[in-house]
Amino acid sequence: MRKKSEKSKVSLRDVATRAGVSTATVSRVLNKQNYISHSVKTRVEKAIKELDYSPNRVARRLRVRDGERRLLGLLVPDIQNPFYVDVIRGVEDMVFARDYAVYICNFAQNYEKEKTYLNKLQSESIDGLIVAPYHEEDKMVISLVREKFPIVCVDRGLKGVDVDLVVVDNDKGAYNAVNHLIDVGHRRIGYVGGLYSIPTSRKRRDGYVKALVDNGLDVEEDLIKFGDSKHESGMRLTAEFLDMPRPPTALFTGNNVITLGALETIHSRGLAIPTDIAIVGFDDMFWANSLNPPLTAVLQPGYEIGRQAADMLFERLEEPGREPRKIVLNTRLMVRQSCGAGMLKEAEE
Amino acid sequence: MRKKSEKSKVSLRDVATRAGVSTATVSRVLNKQNYISHSVKTRVEKAIKELDYSPNRVARRLRVRDGERRLLGLLVPDIQNPFYVDVIRGVEDMVFARDYAVYICNFAQNYEKEKTYLNKLQSESIDGLIVAPYHEEDKMVISLVREKFPIVCVDRGLKGVDVDLVVVDNDKGAYNAVNHLIDVGHRRIGYVGGLYSIPTSRKRRDGYVKALVDNGLDVEEDLIKFGDSKHESGMRLTAEFLDMPRPPTALFTGNNVITLGALETIHSRGLAIPTDIAIVGFDDMFWANSLNPPLTAVLQPGYEIGRQAADMLFERLEEPGREPRKIVLNTRLMVRQSCGAGMLKEAEE
DNA sequence: GCATTATATGAAATCGATTTTAGAGTTTTA
C-alpha cells in the first residue's frame, strides 16, 4: 500500500538485512559479478523488488575508480543554437542507453563561464567530457587534454594537442554550397562568416575560395567578411554587402545565426529571394522549409556528431591509452529555392 | 610548476594535513561557520590556495541532509523547442549564480523516458525538480508532489494536487492575438492547436473562443482543430483548413512548432501572407523577424519563466512547509506583418 | 584421499566530504 510514503530512502543496507546477506553480496548481485549462488541471487532480487530499492548513484560515484562513475560532461558554446541542440540530443541518446548521466552545460560564448563550468564538472567527478571549445587556443581545455583527461572535441579542434575529434567536412560543405551558387549562374558571391577565431568560420571561407578558384572566378577580398556569430552581425554585414556599389548577386552565410540576420536585412529592404539576391546558408535548420522561399542550406549532421562523440568517449574510457582519433562527417546540400535557377539566364547575358 | 600534473586529486584531508589542523576544521572554514580563530582560518585558506584544492561535490552531496545537496533537476518535454531552451537558460542562470548544479533532462515527449529520468534524478539525489510534465495527469510527478518532494511545474499544471507553478496567461495571450486578427478585419479565423491533452492547448483555444464571442462572432466547431504538437500536424491541419470550401482568412497557430508547419503548407501552395491568408502564432521565436513576411506572434517570456521557477524552488527548499504558489506571467503580442491591416478593406466590402 | 583450486560469502576498509560529540581553554555571570 503505502510503500512510497515511508519517506526515508531505502538503502543497500536495508536490502541486505531483508535478504539476510551482507551488503557486499547485494552489491555483487547489483553489479552482476561472478561467484553468486543462484539461491542468494534470487533472494536478493526479491528483496530489491519488495523494497523498491534503487541504488544511490552519488554514493556509488564516490567509491568507484576513475572512469566508472557513469557521468559525462557536455559543454556547448550556445544552447540557443539548434545545431548544438542536435549535438546534445545525439550525446543524450547514447548516454541514456548506457545508463550514464550527462551534465549539460552552456557557456553562452563566455570564456569565464566556460572556465567555471570546467571546474564544476571536475568537482562533480565526471568520467569524461565532450566539448566544443570556445576557440582553438582554449587554454583550460588544452591543459586538461595534456593531463590525459578523457576529452572529445566536437565541431572545433584544439591547437597544439592531439585530441579525439568529431567534425564535419566544412571545406567541402562550403565548396558544394558555393559551387551550387555558381552552377545556377552566380558570379559575384559574398561570404558572410562567423567569428574569425573559430576554425569552422575559416574552413568555410576556404571552401568558398576554392569553389571560386576551381571555377575560374576571381577571389575579391571585399566579398569576404567575418562577424561575431551573433544575429546582429549577420544583419550588419549583409547590409554592408547590399550597400556596395556593385553588390553580390548571392550570399553564402556561414552559420544559421548569421543566415537569420541576413534574411532579416534582405526582407526589411523588400528584396526578393532569389531574384534580387540569392542565399545559401551553412546549417540546415528545422525551419528552413518554412521560410519563404524555402532555404537552400548545408546540412550538418549534428545529432550524428553527438552520437559519434559519445561513442568515442566511451571508447576512450575503456582504452585510455589509445591514440586520438578524428572523425570527419559529411555535410549534405539541401537544395531548395533560395538560389534560383532563374539566375542562370540573367548571368549568361 | 607542475602543480596540475600531480594526477591524484587533492582532498580535504591533504589540506588539513598541510595546514596542521583536523578535517573538521577545514570543513568549517570552507562552510564559513562560526568559531574559527582568525589565525587558523588564514592558515587553512593558505593551504587551500597552495594545493589548489577544490571540494568534491559528490562526497559533499552524499553527506549533507536533504535540500542541501546543491543539485536540481530540470525535466523538459522537448529540448528542440526553443521555448524550453529559454526556460532552461533562465533556470541555468539562477542555478549558476547560487553555485548549484542542474541536471537537464529532455524526455522528448516520451512518457516512458520521463519516468526513467524521474528515477534517475532521484538516484542522483537532487534537491528539487523543475518540470513541464508530460500532461496534467502525469502520475509519477503527481505522486512525487504528494510525497512532498520539492517540485515546481512550468508551462503546465497538474490535476488534483496543489503544486508550485509558473505559467503564462495563455487565455489572455490567445485572446489578444485573435483580437488583433479581428481588429484588422478578419471574420473567419481558424485555430490550429497542439496536443489536446496539454492544458496550454485548451487554454489557448479558450482565449480564441472568448475573443470571437466578445466580438460578436460565431464560434464554428470546424474552425477549431487540435493536433499533436509536431511539425507534421501543423502542416496537415493547415492543409485541411485551406481545403475547406470556404477557408478561413486567418489562422491562429497554437505553438511555434505548429506555426512552422502551417507556414510550410502555406508557402508550398504559393499563397501570400497576409493577403491570401493571415497568421498569428503563439510563441515568438528568434527567427520571427527573419520570416517573409515577419511573423506576428505571442511572446512567452520563457527565460523569465525559468528564472522564476528556479527562484520558487529555492524558496521551497528554504521553507518546505509553505503553501504552493502560482505565478502567472504576461505574454506580449509582437505585431509584425503577417496579419496585414490591408485585410481590413477586403473584409469590409 | 589429500592438496589445490574454484566458488561463495561476510567483515571491514574505503571514497571525501559533513556533522556530532567531547573536551580544553576563556570569558561572563551571579
Add this chain to the structure above:
DNA sequence: TAAAACTCTAAAATCGATTTCATATAATGC
C-alpha cells in the same frame, strides 16, 4: 570566585555504495 556560557579544535561517526581481505565450503586433479 565558582558556575555557567562561550570559543575553538580534534576525534570519530556518518552518508551509501564498492572493494579488499579473509575464510569457509565444494569441486577438481593426480
